[in-house]
Amino acid sequence: MIKKVLIGILCSAAVLTLGILIGHFGITKSSGSAPSWVRDVAKDVDESLVEKFLSEVDNIQIQENLRELTKVPHMATTAGDEQTVKFMLKRWQDPESGLDQAWREEYMVYLSFPDPKNPNSVTVVTPSDAVLHTVREKEKPYTADQEDPEVGKLVYANQGKPSDYELLNRTIDLNGTIAITRYGGAGRAAKAINAAPYGIIGVLVYTDPLDINDGLMSDINETYPHSWYLPPSGVERGSFKNHYGDMLTPYLAAKEETYRIPAKNVTGIPPIPIQPIGFEDAYILICLFVCLPCCFTLLNLNLCSSDVKLDIFNYEEVRSSANVMGVIRGSVEPDRYVIYGNHRDSWVHGAIDPSSGTSVMLELSRVLGKMVKQGKWRPRRSIIFGSWGAEEFGLIGSAEYTEQYFTKLSERTVAYINVDIAVFANATLRASGMPSVQNVIFTAAKQVDAPGLDSMSVYDNWIQYANKTSPAHGTIPRVGYLSGAGSDYAAFVHYLGITSMDISYTYDRSKTNARIYPAYHTAYDTFDYASKFIDPGFTSHQATGRTAGNILIRLADSLVLPLNCSDYAESLEEYLKTAIDLAQSYIHRHIVTSSAFHVKINAYHPPLSHLSFSPLKVRMINDQLMLLDRAFLNPLAFPDKYGYSAGQPTFPGLADAYDKAESSGQSNDWDKVHYHLSVLSQAIDGAAHMLLDVI
Amino acid sequence: MIKKVLIGILCSAAVLTLGILIGHFGITKSSGSAPSWVRDVAKDVDESLVEKFLSEVDNIQIQENLRELTKVPHMATTAGDEQTVKFMLKRWQDPESGLDQAWREEYMVYLSFPDPKNPNSVTVVTPSDAVLHTVREKEKPYTADQEDPEVGKLVYANQGKPSDYELLNRTIDLNGTIAITRYGGAGRAAKAINAAPYGIIGVLVYTDPLDINDGLMSDINETYPHSWYLPPSGVERGSFKNHYGDMLTPYLAAKEETYRIPAKNVTGIPPIPIQPIGFEDAYILICLFVCLPCCFTLLNLNLCSSDVKLDIFNYEEVRSSANVMGVIRGSVEPDRYVIYGNHRDSWVHGAIDPSSGTSVMLELSRVLGKMVKQGKWRPRRSIIFGSWGAEEFGLIGSAEYTEQYFTKLSERTVAYINVDIAVFANATLRASGMPSVQNVIFTAAKQVDAPGLDSMSVYDNWIQYANKTSPAHGTIPRVGYLSGAGSDYAAFVHYLGITSMDISYTYDRSKTNARIYPAYHTAYDTFDYASKFIDPGFTSHQATGRTAGNILIRLADSLVLPLNCSDYAESLEEYLKTAIDLAQSYIHRHIVTSSAFHVKINAYHPPLSHLSFSPLKVRMINDQLMLLDRAFLNPLAFPDKYGYSAGQPTFPGLADAYDKAESSGQSNDWDKVHYHLSVLSQAIDGAAHMLLDVI
Known part of the structure; x- marks a missing residue:
């Protein structure tokens, strides 16, 4: 039965690819005497603009951003934090920036602090x-x-x-x-x-x-x-x-x-x-x-x-924390968003965490804004930059943002790109994300030069440090999964079910066993430390920025969203294997039949013959791709887990329930495993329905 | 502050109207030498087709449908129910029907029955x-x-x-x-x-x-x-x-x-x-x-x-219950659905409840299918007919359908039309729905002749029986609100937040105080009863069918969705007045400031100057309209109320919490009122964000 699901999803991926090719062809051929919007709606990524972008991302600009951002400690809601808010606003609100709009967004949040008059x-x-x-x-x-x-x-x-x-x-x-x-x-x-x-x-x-x-x-x-x-x-x-x-x-x-x-x-x-x-x-x-x-x-x-x-x-207090938002409005589909974010607050000076990411974000917004300002470019979809507040106190700024704009963000966000710590170390790219983003990350990484290496791409360097074998692609770099709540992607992934990724440069694991870069969350995470020991010359910052920015442009400009559902199916198969292994032992011991795990899928006939080609058909395919992750959502399936409404392909509900039942051995805990198998089965079914049949 | 919200929403409505006009103009002018899809995407409602539809809806066909459907009692999951399933399938799967697809969808549902061997x-x-x-x-x-x-x-x-x-x-x-x-x-x-x-x-x-x-x-x-x-x-x-x-x-x-x-x-x-x-x-x-x-x-x-x-x-049993589904695929936006539904199961013969509605649905699908089959028409958006099972046992068929296809239906459904009891009595139209559907109901009702009245429209007759004064429109028929769980619209409204309506013909209240038609849910609700005492000649059935069908065509074919957000704002103002009255007394007695009810809205600048006109811009406006009701959703706001995730403009959560606090007088119950004021305030904010700013 599982096989059937996968075949269904893979089939559908093939159909989509076909639809994409024909659709693209049908559209680009039809410009000429048609009204101007006919040409506009058919626009795709302009590779010469990508090249221009890559050449303009500057390591020295990133270095100077970092110097400025780390002048004072900027723990959330302190005077230093406010200084960084003003710095971001000044940059993004500058009429020369090319951004269409920038503003601060305040939340009154409950935080715990040591008492300076009465030290712990x-x-x-x-x-x-x-x-x-x-x-x-x-x-x-x-x-x-x-x-x-x-x-x-x-x-x-x-x-x-x-x-x-x-x-x-x-x-x-x-x-x-x-x-x-x-x-x-x-x-x-x-x-x-x-x-x-x-x-x-x-x-x-x-x-x-x-x-x-x-x-x-x-x-x-x-x-x-x-x-x-x-x-x-x-x-x-x-x-x-x-x-x-x-x-x-x-x-x-x-x-x-x-x-x-x-x-x-x-x-x-x-x-x-x-x-x-x-x-x-x-x-x-x-x-x-x-x-x-x-x-x-x-x-x-x-x-x-x-x-x-x-x-x-320690004492608790409700304080005002700000996100700083900046926007480049889309030209053709302004109501589709690609969100790029990073927190702004640190524990002390926070040169690496988070200011390396903020410095990179500022450089990306500078280069992209300049292209807009010069009239050379405007993205097809809207780009939203988010500088989140109070992440260190529990991802607060990004979580409040998703709560405030729940429906709008759910309905319109194509993807979220998170670059928090941009550079942990300067050996190789590291990427985590939903399975469908693998391909666009690879495409982007192949076009960026690896820092300090002659004529080697970030991709070719990466594959030497972390790789795996894919049935479809052979040996490819290993992309991790965003399963935890380690940075601001959490609310986007778990609460809204938005396709997300996290990008950085990281260690050569053969050279160190450090759990994380050693100055992490300490007073030693300074500009001096970052520029001497993490990334002298800031070329790894530059490579992260070029890669993440290239991904951003592709998600914003591609006629057909560069999200690959056959890679989704491949990852799903991996996770399903694990789940089946879990389920088998469960089934043998606890229920008579394995019917609970029979994930059914009907033999849908994809509507190829009905496809006439128009921008609305491309939008239809794009919406299917955009909503693929959302189809795993089940807002009421996780009553015990705060902020988790996603039934994600890693099956966190099932895994948690299984762990509990394994340790307790109680039949009502096994009932919960059975319950989560049903949730999962219906989530897969829902995702398949989104892809396979338009009606 | 409330005023500000309303002004904001009203403004936005005006902007949308403007956008609609210009958008429409821009598109229709641009056909000619352009590719064929350029013309297709600009198609709007064809009034001559509406006229043809109205003329073909036949009272005798409805009568004969009813005769067939009421031959045997058809309580959910009985042999009689199966007979009606087969009858519907035969009609909809007939290649001559013009429907693209029809199928049965089974659920195993838990029902309670009297025991024939051991009568109560x-x-x-x-x-x-x-x-x-x-x-x-x-x-x-x-x-x-x-x-x-x-x-x-x-x-x-x-x-x-x-x-x-x-x-x-x-x-x-x-x-x-x-x-x-x-x-x-x-x-x-x-x-x-x-x-x-x-x-x-x-x-x-x-x-x-x-x-x-x-x-x-x-x-x-x-x-x-x-x-x-x-x-x-x-x-x-x-x-x-x-x-x-x-x-x-x-x-x-x-x-x-x-x-x-x-x-x-x-x-x-x-x-x-x-x-x-x-x-x-x-x-x-x-x-x-x-x-x-x-x-x-x-x-x-x-x-x-x-x-x-x-x-x-009585004993409980899990039994198989079927929905019967039928589809007419959309030509331009197949991934947008207009759903028309009614349950099929009765308590006994169920001539009025529900077979009057089923007879009307069969007649609509006959006339529309014929137009498709003859090549005269194919709707812009997809039309889905749903014949729900086991409604009488608690809206089961429609609820299971919404649970199974949660994401797909949430993302793609433009509106749900429910016609359960088509005719309670033959005096006047009755309509309930979300505030935004008022206008399309009026437009449709103006084009239908009132049964038994010379040259008077259903609209003109209706306004004599139930009316109200609207600040914007003067005297208009009163449209009720879908607040309860009285028929299959409940899961669409409360669980999915889909714009819905319920249409029927009903009493002259000056002539009877009957709570409902007297044979309701009894053995006397038969074909004989319906044809002699409810609607002799079946012309009220015909009028309901013509009105509901006209609404269906308009929702499926309109270039810009005929959902009016200024009517939404007007209703919201009414409900807000009530809520403020509640809140004032609460505020006076229980909290010092009224800050809880300060619904803030920023002065967004709608992006008129950025609008270039294309099918994707029209789709953007349509998506805003489609999602207006969804913006009130807050899936986690009603932990105590099964199946309610909508924060609806009638504020059910607030009303319930207020009632409880009023009667208990306990401070933690008043805290819940305060909580629901926040939920409400953020729901309105969310809806405003969907309308006011595309980004």
Whole structure:
């Protein structure tokens, strides 16, 4: 039965391709004496304009954008953030910019901050409250906060995964302890959420040098400013909540007058405090103060009587956060949008995260705007640039934007391109996205020169670092899937079901095991760091910008949208194989027949003979392609998962339900697996209906 | 602020009108030497074809359709139902029909039936179980039905509204009683749901002659077959549940392999049995056996010791129910649908409900199909006919259809036309719909002759029976709003947010107070009854068919969709006034500022100067019009209300929340009012964004 679905989808892809060819031919031949709009509606990507665009994207302009953006720390809603808002507006509202419109869009969002008058502290105290050790309050400079404290014995809980706590709990009574964990393995908030059921009263989290620095630790000659590695006092900040978007206004845009749920009803935040610290302090705490059971107790004989004291004075406040929006209006289909976005707020100076992406976005808007201003070009579809606010606090700006413009964006957005951290490292392109965007990414990457390499394209370089074998295409670069909520694509993908992608330059994994670039979310992520250790010369920024911009132009200008549904079918087949493997074991153990997974598809006869060729027929095909991802939406299928209404081809609902049923073994949990198989089956059916039959 | 919204929407309407005129002009002028599709895309409604259509809709054909459809009772999923499925398929699959495709679509749905081997009974028994009275099991013919019984004293509870039970409870202990109620005032299921909290163990419901028969009761000379009035033994059947769609597969299409929730988890059904009876039996029960408190006890002195015994043997079963679908493919925009539907299943013979509507639908499809077959016409957009199954059990066929094709229908449906009961009575047209459809209904009604009246249009006749004053149009016929779940439009309106309407012919209210036509849902709703007492000569059926068909052609053929957003704005203003009145008193009493209701709208500048004219620009305007109702959708805003995801301009969420808060006075209920004000405010904002700014 599954085979039938896939054949159906593949067939349909073939029909579409045929339709595209004939349609294109039929249209372009028919200009001449016809009215001018006949020629306009038949316009396609102009390759000479793409070349012009690629040649104009300038590395030095990107460098200077970054210098400007990183002059001051610009954490969301601070004065520095406002400075970047004004900078973006000045650029985009300049009549010379070529943009048709630019504006700021304010949301009143609920954020948590440390209290400068009452700094958070982590200390180790004796029973008589004498301080044995104080964790560093601020990172060490090189070139340039709750009421009653939580007090408890310190335990080491690895990565704070459920299995880590379970293992630890076998040998030690975790009740009333404070757990120290390292980044990785489980999400930031999850480390505390997983800990709470064991009676743990607070969690510390640090960045282990083995995970981030390839083991290097000394700031005398090993770490920044001697290399890109994280100095011992570096603290990785982050949002410690599980949901995205503003917490007081779920599913509604956080406007001033919007109803806010009481703060006590907020869900998705850890029930116990969690505090990030540097590895310098973490090692002292682990080596000297961790209470280990049995054999290890000898090592910290007397110290085990000491307590760790967490004084957390964070406070919550509703503050105004801004998105900055810029628009180039489409000439032929203004009501179709290609959205290109990146957040603007950082934790400190945020040179790489996010200002590398913002610098690239500004350069793209400069080059494209100039082409518009000079009268050389106007995109077929509208281009919307979004500089999102408060991403670091949980993707807030982009989520509020999707909530506010729900219907409009759902109905009109062709694709969303996210370039957050533009350059993690300067070895190779990295791309993630829905299966249908693979082809346009490849086309774009083949036309861009790889930085620092003679006559090699970004594509040819990429394929050496990450590749896979495709039944249809042979060896191709591996494109990842946007399954999580790691950046602003989340609301576009999970809430609206919009075809999305995330583009960057990244590491040579044979040269480093760093979990992420080492200065990530620390005070060391500066212009100096970026220009010396991440991308000297800014040519990788340039390559990311050229590739992403080329994709943007193709999505905005192509007569027929460059979204490939046969690649969709291929990925779907991969995911379905996994799902069937899951389902088989489930079916054998829990239900008699496999009828639940019989995904039926009728033998539709695609309406080739009815096709007469007109702009409306091309639009029909484009709408089918645009809505392919939306067809997987089932807004009511995920009652337990905030902000997820998409039934996506990776089947997150099914995967979650399966995991739960596997661990609990309870029949009502298996019923939920069965339920999600039905949701999935009908989602595939719905997607097939969108493609196969126009009526 | 409200004013600003309205002005914004009105402005936008004006801009659209302008765009429409220029767009149309620009396109029609540009044919000539251009390719043939240039002419095709500019096609508009051909008035001569409308005239031809009107002249061909035949009353005798409708009469013969009705005769055929009512040969046997055709309750959902019975052999008689299957007979009507085959009849529809034969007509629509006939190569001469002109339809491009017709098929049956099966769903496995959960229904409740009386058990023929174990009929339901209502008896009055003495303490020693001697039967004093047995309620009639079957209706009296003139021309041509749980395990342990529920036993309790009988009480009279008026219409079974919450206030009725509350009042009664002040003077009598309702625990363990059986309540007799009359139809009207509260929904069928609500009468039992309202009763249960008082410990009432069963409910009887009857049709009061004052509500249905203008007081007439005698079958010697007053009721059918002497008139259209209901005979004393007539029992109004109906579905006694609160949700619509299949109960075991919420939000999923009820396909064979679909996951079904356990029957014990079904929601929306009354917790106690409820049984309909005729007024003949009802009057005996009320006069002789009702236990009245105080003064009235003298009247039924001994009899009050008797109990009423409800033996209800209904059983539930999953059965196959079919929709029959027929399609005329669109020539220019096949991916835009106008859907015309009506259910097929009845309670008994169902001549009026629903076969009057089915007879009309068959006549429309005959005339339109013939025009296609003769090569005279093919609609610009696709026309889909739907003959829904199992409507009487809770709108099941249409609801499953919308669940199965959720994305496709949401994205492509221009409008839904429902003609269920085509003729309630032969006095005047009746129409309900979203505000934007008023104008096309008027245009169509002006072109149709009123039955039995010389040279008067359906429109001119209608305005005499039901009218209102519109600021923009002066005196116009009153078009109702589709707020409930009374027929198959419910899933289209509330679940998908599709622009919908419901058309019929109805009473002269000065001549009868009948709640509905008296034979409604009884065994007397036959061909004989319909042809003698409802519409002799079938000319009102013809007028309904001509009007609905004319609307259908206009929606399918108009270059620019005949949906009027300034009428939308006018209705919105009416509803907003009501909402503000509600909100004011709320604001005065419960919150300090009225900021919650400040519906903001920015001063958008509609892009007139950017408009060059092409089919894609017309499509853009059409999509704005098509999606206007969809912009009010907020799928996650009604977590407590099954199947409602629309934030509709009548504000059902706000109204419900307000009612609850008013009666409870609790602050968390007032918080919900505040929440729904925000949902509403953002829905209006969303709709305005769809109209005002293309980008």
